Amino acid sequence: MIKLPKDYEEEMRGLLGQEFEAYLKTYEQPLRQGMRVNTYKLTKEKWESMTPFGKEQVPWIENGYYIDRESSQPPSRHPYYFAGLYYLQEPSAMTPASRLPVEAGDYVLDLCAAPGGKATELGAKLKGTGFLLANDISNSRAKALLKNLELAGIPNIYVTSEDPEKLTRQFPEFFHKILIDAPCSGEGMFHKEPKMAEYWEEKPPAYYAEIQKKLLEQGAQMLRPGGMLLYSTCTFSKKENEEVIAHLLSRREDMEVVTPVWYEGFVHGFPLEEVSEEVNRQLASCIRIFPHRMPGEGHFAALLRKKGLKEEDRNGAKAAGEKKKTDLPACVEEFLKLVSLDFNKGRFQIEKDRLYFLPEEVQMPRLRYLRTGLYLGDIKKNRFEPSQALAMALSPETFASCIWLSGDDVRTVKYLKGETIEVSEQEPAQAKGWQLVCVDGFPLGFGKLDRGILKNKYYAGWRLQ
Numbered sequence: 001m002i003k004l005p006k007d008y009e010e011e012m013r014g015l016l017g018q019e020f021e022a023y024l025k026t027y028e029q030p031l032r033q034g035m036r037v038n039t040y041k042l043t044k045e046k047w048e049s050m051t052p053f054g055k056e057q058v059p060w061i062e063n064g065y066y067i068d069r070e071s072s073q074p075p076s077r078h079p080y081y082f083a084g085l086y087y088l089q090e091p092s093a094m095t096p097a098s099r100l101p102v103e104a105g106d107y108v109l110d111l112c113a114a115p116g117g118k119a120t121e122l123g124a125k126l127k128g129t130g131f132l133l134a135n136d137i138s139n140s141r142a143k144a145l146l147k148n149l150e151l152a153g154i155p156n157i158y159v160t161s162e163d164p165e166k167l168t169r170q171f172p173e174f175f176h177k178i179l180i181d182a183p184c185s186g187e188g189m190f191h192k193e194p195k196m197a198e199y200w201e202e203k204p205p206a207y208y209a210e211i212q213k214k215l216l217e218q219g220a221q222m223l224r225p226g227g228m229l230l231y232s233t234c235t236f237s238k239k240e241n242e243e244v245i246a247h248l249l250s251r252r253e254d255m256e257v258v259t260p261v262w263y264e265g266f267v268h269g270f271p272l273e274e275v276s277e278e279v280n281r282q283l284a285s286c287i288r289i290f291p292h293r294m295p296g297e298g299h300f301a302a303l304l305r306k307k308g309l310k311e312e313d314r315n316g317a318k319a320a321g322e323k324k325k326t327d328l329p330a331c332v333e334e335f336l337k338l339v340s341l342d343f344n345k346g347r348f349q350i351e352k353d354r355l356y357f358l359p360e361e362v363q364m365p366r367l368r369y370l371r372t373g374l375y376l377g378d379i380k381k382n383r384f385e386p387s388q389a390l391a392m393a394l395s396p397e398t399f400a401s402c403i404w405l406s407g408d409d410v411r412t413v414k415y416l417k418g419e420t421i422e423v424s425e426q427e428p429a430q431a432k433g434w435q436l437v438c439v440d441g442f443p444l445g446f447g448k449l450d451r452g453i454l455k456n457k458y459y460a461g462w463r464l465q
């Protein structure tokens with residue numbers, strides 16, 4: 001049994017009253033693991049027709065499932081994981097991205113995005129339109145974020161590692177949707193990660209509340225009028241939740257809390273003592289998730305709207321930069337004949353022999369980027385080597401020649417381990433050259449075929465160990 005900090009127990013007793021004992025009892029129950037299906041790659045119906053992990057749905061999440069405890073293979077080692085078909089996620093953590101209403105063409109910011117649990121869903125919701133700027137102040141964590149976004153095949157991304165202060169200066173009233181999944185004391189994660197309970201005494205809610213207030217104000221500055229911002233934490237303390245929201249409302253008359261799509265298991269945000277009735281009315285629209293009330297570990301989410309509408313949005317036009325034309329080397333032109341992605345909306349960019357496709361005609365400022373757009377591959381003298389990110393962004397319909405492996409074909413695991421595999425000449429559409437290797441119809445990576453032997457081009461850093 002986990003040892004909870006004394007002060008934390010006191011705080012929770014005050015917050016939950018008679019429900020406190022029921023909350024404590026949840027620590028005796030086994031954790032429920034979840035997975036969220038990547039709807040950028042497949043529909044939930046398709047997933048349900050192929051899942052080896054059970055079909056029990058997370059009731060408040062369209063594309064969320066509980067992982068069947070009897071599953072024979074760990075989901076983090078299954079070939080479908082390597083195909084980016086799902087993200088492993090604690091069910092309550094699926095809530096924030098599900099309640100931010102992202103629409104086609106939106107410019108979306110995920111300010112504290114690593115390792116990408118929410119960013120991958122926001123990217124999927126964009127369906128290749130608009131773009132997602134996924135940021136994390138920690139460079140090492142931003143690398144994991146980039147991997148997860150590329151594994152999910154999301155093409156229209158910018159990944160940065162910046163202090164939010166700098167982003168705020170660069171992007172005043174710029175984004176249509178913003179997610180701030182703030183660093184927090186992690187009280188809702190004590191069951192899953194008992195170490196968080198030890199850190200709590202070192203850095204209690206008051207420590208995080210100051211950071212959170214600043215982040216939320218920065219987010220409000222970057223939000224365009226008419227835009228929506230979702231603030232979330234995985235903690236229970238009012239200091240890090242309702243008080244942070246009330247602080248923003250006291251500083252900005254143009255921000256208001258709105259009610260997100262509700263689920264019967266959600267608890268309403270708690271009232272505060274020193275605020276007006278109107279503020280408490282708005283706080284009631286915040287989502288609270290408690291593990292004794294519904295099958296999820298614990299989260300807070302507040303959906304906010306900035307009043308008004310930006311002038312250019314009134315006319316229905318999105319800010320568009322100048323279209324720059326990049327001349328592509330012949331080897332790239334030749335390779336791109338194999339690819340049938342739509343390269344009209346956006347532009348190519350070559351940087352140090354690396355080729356990128358940038359999502360929209362928006363001029364982005366100088367920032368510490370880990371990725372700008374879809375990394376297509378490397379130009380090496382007279383040849384082009386496509387990237388792993390490109391393979392993940394494709395489908396069998398958008399590449400000229402595919403190798404169709406199934407989940408239980410021994411070659412699938414061999415391929416993921418970086419080994420050479422044998423392929424009969426009848427298997428792919430073209431008997432020689434670049435192939436998109438797929439598992440049950442979903443890309444895993446590239447290979448190059450010559451006389452029945454497929455040279456493995458799977459990215460070494462992602463191999464199955």
Ligand SMILES: C[S@@+](CC[C@H](N)C(=O)[O-])C[C@H]1O[C@@H](n2cnc3c(N)ncnc32)[C@H](O)[C@@H]1O
Pocket residue numbers: 111112113114115116117118119136137138141163164181182183184211215
């Ligand atoms: C709760 S985690 C984000 C989890 C992520 N949204 C997900 O779903 O995978 C909070 C993140 O905030 C970042 N962070 C910490 N302090 C920050 C600050 N002052 N400004 C911006 N981000 C910060 C941390 O590096 C951490 O990755």
